[in-house]
Amino acid sequence: MIGKLVRTNLIIGVRDYAYPIYLLIALAYGLMLLAFPREYLATMVPLFLFLEPGLVGFMFVGTEIFAEKKDGAIGALAVTPMEWRDYIMAKTLLLGGISVAGAALILTVGTRSLDGIPYVLAGSFLVSIVYTLLGIGISAKYRDLDDYFVPIIGVMVVSLLPFAHSHGYLTGEIWKVLYLIPSYPALYFFKAPFEEISTETLLLSGLALLAWSALAYHIARTRFYRYAVEGLR
Incomplete structure (x- = not known):
C-alpha cells in the first residue's frame, strides 16, 4: 500500500x-552558491542544505495537505480501508527521497565537488523525515496557507537559531x-564536507534525528487523525 501511495503522490506532484519546482529551488540554491567565494562555502552550504530538505519540505507538505482537503481527497480516503499511517509514511518517504535529490543538486552544483556527499545525503534524508512529519502534524489543523503562515515563521526562526x-x-x-532542536544534529552532517566531524558525533547526531523522527511521527499520526480525518476543531 505504501508503495502505491508513493507512486500516486509522485505522479500528482x-x-x-x-516536485519539479522543489528541485528547481535546489538548483537555484546551488547556482547562488557559485556567487560566493570558496571560503564562505563552509558557512553557506550547510545553511542552504538545511533550508531545502527542512524548511522547504515543511512548507511543501503543508500545502499538499491543504490541497487534498479542499479537493476532497482526504475525505474520500477516509472511507477506504487504508491505514492512515501508510498515507503519512508515503508522503514522508517521498519527500525524503526528493530532499536527497535536492541536497545532491545543492552540493554538487554549489561546490562542484562530491566530497562528503554520503554525509549530506544521510543528513538530508533524516532531517527531511523530521520536518515533513512535523509539517503533517502541524498543518493538519489549518485550512489554508494563510493560517499556516505563523507556524512556518515560528519553526523557521527556532530552527535557524542553532546556526x-x-x-x-x-x-x-x-x-x-x-x-535539542533537530536542526542542530543535522548541522553536523552538513558541515562534514568542510571540516573533520568525528564518527561518534555523527552517530549521536543520527540517533538524535531518529529520536526526533519517532516523536514527530507520533505528533503527525495523532494530530492528522484528529483534525484531518475526524475533522475535529
Missing part, C-alpha cells in the same frame, strides 16, 4: 509541478538548550 549558535552569535549556558 509531478503533474502539478510541485547562529554554532557560529558564536549566541553565547551563554542558556543557549545549550538549542542542542
Whole structure:
C-alpha cells in the first residue's frame, strides 16, 4: 500500500509541478552558491542544505495537505480501508527521497565537488523525515496557507537559531538548550564536507534525528487523525 501511495503522490506532484519546482529551488540554491567565494562555502552550504530538505519540505507538505482537503481527497480516503499511517509514511518517504535529490543538486552544483556527499545525503534524508512529519502534524489543523503562515515563521526562526549558535552569535549556558532542536544534529552532517566531524558525533547526531523522527511521527499520526480525518476543531 505504501508503495502505491508513493507512486500516486509522485505522479500528482509531478503533474502539478510541485516536485519539479522543489528541485528547481535546489538548483537555484546551488547556482547562488557559485556567487560566493570558496571560503564562505563552509558557512553557506550547510545553511542552504538545511533550508531545502527542512524548511522547504515543511512548507511543501503543508500545502499538499491543504490541497487534498479542499479537493476532497482526504475525505474520500477516509472511507477506504487504508491505514492512515501508510498515507503519512508515503508522503514522508517521498519527500525524503526528493530532499536527497535536492541536497545532491545543492552540493554538487554549489561546490562542484562530491566530497562528503554520503554525509549530506544521510543528513538530508533524516532531517527531511523530521520536518515533513512535523509539517503533517502541524498543518493538519489549518485550512489554508494563510493560517499556516505563523507556524512556518515560528519553526523557521527556532530552527535557524542553532546556526547562529554554532557560529558564536549566541553565547551563554542558556543557549545549550538549542542542542535539542533537530536542526542542530543535522548541522553536523552538513558541515562534514568542510571540516573533520568525528564518527561518534555523527552517530549521536543520527540517533538524535531518529529520536526526533519517532516523536514527530507520533505528533503527525495523532494530530492528522484528529483534525484531518475526524475533522475535529
